[in-house]
Amino acid sequence: MSSHAAPIPMTARRSGPLTGTAEVPGDKSISHRALILGALAVGETRVTGLLEGQDVLDTAKAMQAFGADIEKRGDTWHVNGVGTGGFAEPDQVIDCGNSGTGVRLIMGAMATSPISATFTGDASLNKRPMARVTDPLSLFGAQAVGRSGGRLPMTIVGAADPVPVRYETPVPSAQVKSAVLLAGLNAPGETVVIEREATRDHSERMLTGFGAQVSVEDSPDGRVITLRGQPELRPQEIAVPRDPSSAAFPVCAALITEGSDVLVPNIGLNPTRAGLFTTLREMGADLTYENEREEGGEPVANLRARFSPDLRGIEVPPDRAASMIDEYPVLSAVASCATGRTLMTGVKELRVKESDRIDAMAQGLRACGIEVEEGEDWWAVTGRGAGGVPGGATVESRLDHRIAMSFLVLGFASREPVRVDDAGPIATSFPIFEPLMTRLGASITRDNGVF
Numbered sequence: 204m205s206s207h208a209a210p211i212p213m214t215a216r217r218s219g220p221l222t223g224t225a226e227v228p229g230d231k232s233i234s235h236r237a238l239i240l241g242a243l244a245v246g247e248t249r250v251t252g253l254l255e256g257q258d259v260l261d262t263a264k265a266m267q268a269f270g271a272d273i274e275k276r277g278d279t280w281h282v283n284g285v286g287t288g289g290f291a292e293p294d295q296v297i298d299c300g301n302s303g304t305g306v307r308l309i310m311g312a313m314a315t316s317p318i319s320a321t322f323t324g325d326a327s328l329n330k331r332p333m334a335r336v337t338d339p340l341s342l343f344g345a346q347a348v349g350r351s352g353g354r355l356p357m358t359i360v361g362a363a364d365p366v367p368v369r370y371e372t373p374v375p376s377a378q379v380k381s382a383v384l385l386a387g388l389n390a391p392g393e394t395v396v397i398e399r400e401a402t403r404d405h406s407e408r409m410l411t412g413f414g415a416q417v418s419v420e421d422s423p424d425g426r427v428i429t430l431r432g433q434p435e436l437r438p439q440e441i442a443v444p445r446d447p448s449s450a451a452f453p454v455c456a457a458l459i460t461e462g463s464d465v466l467v468p469n470i471g472l473n474p475t476r477a478g479l480f481t482t483l484r485e486m487g488a489d490l491t492y493e494n495e496r497e498e499g500g501e502p503v504a505n506l507r508a509r510f511s512p513d514l515r516g517i518e519v520p521p522d523r524a525a526s527m528i529d530e531y532p533v534l535s536a537v538a539s540c541a542t543g544r545t546l547m548t549g550v551k552e553l554r555v556k557e558s559d560r561i562d563a564m565a566q567g568l569r570a571c572g573i574e575v576e577e578g579e580d581w582w583a584v585t586g587r588g589a590g591g592v593p594g595g596a597t598v599e600s601r602l603d604h605r606i607a608m609s610f611l612v613l614g615f616a617s618r619e620p621v622r623v624d625d626a627g628p629i630a631t632s633f634p635i636f637e638p639l640m641t642r643l644g645a646s647i648t649r650d651n652g653v654f
């Protein structure tokens with residue numbers, strides 16, 4: 204979407220203190236899955252708390268194109284599904300916008316039905332690798348024809364007579380795992396996915412909730428996930444929890460902005476998602492969990508973040524990467540305000556997100572006066588201490604919402620303003636970012652960047 208829209212430059216200025224409550228939107232990963240599994244169930248699934256970001260709205264539109272009936276009434280999204288194997292062939296190209304999760308999960312969901320669909324996205328999504336999904340989908344009997352290098356636009360011809368698959372994921376990716384599991388829904392027998400490193404497990408949890416038989420075992424080769432094919436999925440009532448990846452922004456802003464004290468209520472702390480918060484606490488952040496509880500089978504807490512003037516650089520262990528993969532950009536903003544070096548290893552997946560996130564952050568941070576070193580699968584940020592970030596630069600967001608938000612957060616704590624050339628992509632995952640941060644006391648302006 205943003206590739207066609209006029210850019211929205213935004214400038215963040217030294218702010219503070221940030222105070223109050225930050226009610227962040229629903230979880231993006233869970234929202235995509237609620238719509239897709241709702242579309243594959245027989246009957247009406249009702250979803251509250253759905254993230255109404257562009258990524259998820261594009262998935263809703265796609266599910267309608269495959270035959271599901273989706274409508275929002277009041278605060279509730281009603282999804283009337285077509286049943287496993289019941290997808291209709293879309294008569295238009297499916298545009299997944301900026302969303303890797305959307306396109307990869309939907310490709311999986313349709314790949315074992317006797318239909319074809321053509322997928323495209325914006326300039327960012329059309330650069331991202333799809334072979335990681337189409338390779339395992341071809342084992343089910345599906346065929347994919349796309350641009351060279353396995354890029355979108357791409358047509359998937361679904362398998363008319365699918366066979367179940369046993370697949371070890373070559374990259375730590377919940378999107379790949381989920382695409383295989385969704386394809387396995389319409390294959391007879393058992394589909395097995397083995398992942399060496401545990402990635403977010405929302406698909407496994409939600410498939411079980413919809414009545415599919417899913418077992419998860421830890422083995423010497425990693426996690427083994429087994430799905431029995433061709434279940435009748437039962438419609439569900441889903442209350443989407445708030446997104447820890449969005450909570451990261453007000454939390455990190457509070458930690459680095461003088462005098463701040465911010466409460467971010469009802470955040471899911473599923474261990475496959477909470478790596479950032481562990482890391483921040485290791486750096487000396489004043490970040491506490493209040494009212495820890497279970498909701499809908501997920502650990503949940505209110506996060507309280509206060510200005511932390513004595514943050515220290517640390518080594519982030521590589522086996523934590525999957526549990527905070529989307530949070531490295533904002534972590535690097537926090538690391539810029541710490542003393543010492545923060546080393547992040549085992550993170551080459553960052554290079555194939557909405558942008559090459561190591562390169563995007565490294566270039567922008569250097570322009571803001573921060574020292575960054577980088578290699579193919581690691582990078583290191585040497586901080587300037589609380590209040591020590593020079594800022595005073597315009598940085599490129601590269602069609603990447605997390606890059607845009609991370610630099611705006613850095614701007615709240617920098618000496619000179621930080622300007623982002625296009626904050627439009629923020630609408631993909633956190634459409635209320637600007638008013639929410641402004642209400643906390645942050646200074647963000649839409650302007651022409653005259654400092």
Ligand SMILES: O=C(O)C1=C[C@@H](OP(=O)(O)O)[C@@H](O)[C@H](O)C1
Nearest residue numbers: 232304375376377378379528529
């Ligand atoms: O499955 C998901 O919902 C997601 C998985 C992750 O991607 P990968 O599977 O490519 O690591 C993450 O970066 C993305 O924001 C959401």
Ligand SMILES: C=C(OP(=O)(O)O)C(=O)O
Nearest residue numbers: 301302303304305529556
């Ligand atoms: C990587 C992300 O999303 P996606 O892969 O769905 O585009 C993200 O939201 O940070």
